[in-house]
Amino acid sequence: MKIVLASNNAKKLGELQALFAPRGVELVTQGSLGIPEAEEPFESFVENALTKARHAARASGLPALADDSGLAVEALGGAPGVLSARYATLFGRPKSDAENNAVLLEKMADLVDRRARFVCALVAVRSAEDPEPLIAMGRWQGEILHAAQGEGGFGYDPLMFIPALGASVAQLSAVQKNALSHRALASVDLLKQMREAWHLG
Template sequence: MKLVLASNNAKKLAELQALFAPLGVELITQGSLGIAEAEEPFHSFVENALVKARHAARASGLPALADDSGLAVEALGGAPGVLSARYATLFGRPKSDAENNAVLLEKMAGMADRRARFVCSLVAVRSAEDPEPLIAMGRWQGEILTELKGAGGFGYDPLLFIPALGRSVAELGAAEKNALSHRALAAADLVRQMREVWHLG
């Protein structure tokens, strides 16, 4: 089965393709089909993932998978949340991982409560009008460091420290990250649902 991934992020595609390999599905990006990205007007990961999945399914005529994920910091009331990828732009800075990380460090300067988590919402639909979207959530608990550590991954990976591992996410290998991450947790749940409801794998 071909699934349209409602993202043009190559690193996200690689992660998800590995996570969904057990089902034998092939993920193709919406960009490769000439589909523009959907608007993400909502305040929750679930709502944004659902609107992205329906948009990709409608434009492609194929089943679609969407991921909406980001960082939620306790002391910032859950921010940057759904605005994680463009957090820096809220403060007049360019959109980039480096700027996002710099802004987060500035906002958290002097804060004692460093608790945070990566959150991932995955939604799969068989069609744009699917009345029974499959929805999975994954959360990976950690703490925000006071400086960047590690060269792997992307986004906020160099700033989220996982106490149980004694390392930042950016210090993990790809295989280890894929086994433990918020996206891995959500994908495992969604794979189970796709087997039960869509009869895949």
């Protein structure tokens, strides 16, 4: 089954393809089909993911899958949240993983409560007008480090420490991350729904 991924993030595509390929799902990025990215005007991961999925389905005529994910820090009231990918730009800094991480560390410099979680909302639609979108959420609990650790992953992975593993997400192998992450948890749930509602093998 071919599904359009409403993202042009190559690393996100790699993670999701590894999770969905065993079920016979082939993900193609919207960018490879010449589809521009959708606006993400909402304050929740689910609303943004649904908007992106409908946009990709409408432009491609194919079923679509969208991921909206980010970091939610307890002491920052859930920030950076849906603005995770461009957090630094809110403070006049360039958009990059390094700048986002730097800003986060500055905002948390004097905070004792370091609890945080990665959040992923996955939404799948059979068409742009699908009245029954499939929605799955995944959450991965951890703590924000005082300095980056590890070279792997992307985004906030070097700052997210998983106590049960004694390592930052950036110190995990791709296999470990794909088995445990917020995206993996949401994917398991979504695939279950797709088997039931879409009769996916």
